[in-house]
Amino acid sequence: MRVLFAGPPFFGLLYPLVPLAHALRAAGHDVLLGTCGSAVQRTAEAGLLAVDCAPGIDPDALYAQMERDRRGKKPPAPGERGAPPKGKGFSFFSEEMADRMVATAESFSPDLVVHTPNGVVGQLVAARLKVPSVLHAVGFGHTSAHVGMMNDALAAGYERHGLAGPDPISAWLDVAPPSMSTTREPRRWFQRFVPFNGGANLPHWLYEQRSRPRITVTLGTVRPVVDGVSPMKWVVDAAREINAEFVLALGGADLTDLGRLPENVRPVDWLPLSSLLAASDAVIHHGGAGTTLTALDSGLPQIVLGEGADRPANAAAVRARGCGIVPDGPDDLTPDLVERLLSDTDLREAASAVAQEMAATPSPGETVQRLVELARTGGELR
Template identity: 75%
Template sequence: MRVLIAGPPFFGLHYPLVPLAQALRSAGHDVLVATCGAALGHLSRAGLLTVDCAPGIDPDALYAQLEKDRRGRRPPAPGEAGAAPKGKGFSFFGDEMADRMTEIATDWRPDLVVHPPIGVVGQLVAARLGIPSVLHAVGFGHTSAHVGMVNNAMADAYERHGLTGPDPLAAWLDVGPPSMSTTDEPRRWFMRYVPYNGGAELPSWLFGPRSRPRVAVTLGTVQPVVDGISPLRGVVEAARQTDAEFVLALGGADLSELGELPGNIRPVDWIPLGALLSASDAVVHHGGSGTTLTALDAGLPQIVLGKGADRPANAAAVAGRGCGLVPEEPGDLTAELIDRLLTDDALRHNAREVAYEMAAMPSPAETVGRLVELARARAHAYGASR
């Protein structure tokens, strides 16, 4: 079987799909990742074959500028003056990739397309080729309504390819633990979230003896580029009053706006998040989908800042399950809140309970067989109709 993985150029949204891609390859299937931008290099280093579907553009710079232009402006409601007409919303670069990706897929002839929620260009390719498309969820903030909005932004691309819109999804892979799932989509399959955060040589201090708790702190891969690291000023001030070690894992971001750091803060360039959390006692983060799920898998209590994009939904899911805290305002991120994060037995118990729940879910390797049967059933039905 050949599987095309299609998605936006933000590698943090591709990383949750890497374990399934590797499971497919381990089972003998061919996998090709179609995207653009920096995601190409990150996914190539994961051992996957990639293809650039929008050569010549810099998606990170374009997205950062888009967010800066949009900051502080309330998005208009549908039908309101200033609302984007059909086909004019933001397609997360799906429109820019649609033609080249369809051309490549027509030549490569995949049997199945897998894509994240904002990678609906994969749905277009699947509809064009008459093959199943499978959505691989990446957090708690995406529903069929949200996917429909992104598909709406692809209206011009659908028209270019002689389509009126996407075919229904063949399956929806939900990697959230059932006790926290916020969707009830048709054809939903639960699948275990297996963290993938890239590889690295780990520093010797990571697993060495410790005399005090360790708090991992991260803002993911997108927020430092778009918004900077100012949300962490509260963490720095809280650290001055907390007997704990704080590891700032910010991917080499400029820390100068945080001022002089206290001695119990250790900034690092890059440590795969799963490895860092396995050697930590708690985590403070921005609320990105991959980070939230990796923290849940690690069974750690978490503080979720949860501002912008799908982060409020991820933060609400964590708070609702009782395994994390969500400050309402930046000033609420205090030493007292950090202390509660480290000492609240209920938070830690609930976090571990969720980790056990996730470990019992069907693995990506177990899901491969279901995907093969899905592709075979569609091929049989398509052949019978000809």
């Protein structure tokens, strides 16, 4: 079987696809991933074959500029002059990748296409080739209505390729813990979220004996590009009053805005988050989908800021399950909040229960045979 993955060019949305891609390869199937920007090299570093479907563009820079332009401005009303198609900002360069990905797919001849909710270019390709479309969820914030909105933003691409619109999704892979899932899609399959954050030469200090708890602090890969690191200044200020080690995993961003770091704050450039959390006691983060799910898989209590994009939905799921804290506003960002993160046994027990639930969910390897059958039946399997 041949499987084409359509990957958005942002690591937090791309990396959740990698475990399934590896499971397919381990089972003897051919896998090709279409994306663009620096995600092409990241895919190659993950041991997978990739094609740059929008050469010459820098998605990180373009998205950061789009966010800066949007802030402080009243957006045009739908249909008003200057208004982009609804969903355009979150279809993550599907339009730019569409033509080259269709051409690649026509040569590769996949039996099915796997894509994220934002990677609707994959749904276009599947419709063009008349093969099943498999949506691989990445968090808690997307529904079929969101996917439809992003497909609406790709209307020109569908028209160019002689299509009235997308075909129905054949399977929706839900990687949320079942007790936390908000998805009610009719063709939902639960699949275990397996963290993948790339490889690394891990430092020795990660495994040395510790005399105080360790808290990992991260903003993911997109937010530091857009907002800088200032959203985590309160954590650095709180660290001065707390007997704990704080690891700032901020992707090598400029830390100048954080001021002078106290001795118990350790900045790191890049470490796989799952490995870092395995050697930590708690986590504070922005609420990105991949970060939230990796934190849940770790069984650690978490503070989720949950601002912007799908982050409020991810944060709400954590709060509702009782395995993390979501601050209501700036007044909540205090040393007492961090002390609670470390001392609240109810949070820790709920987080551990969620991790056990995730471990019992069918693995990507178990999904492979279902996908084979889906391809064999042309998407009719339920």
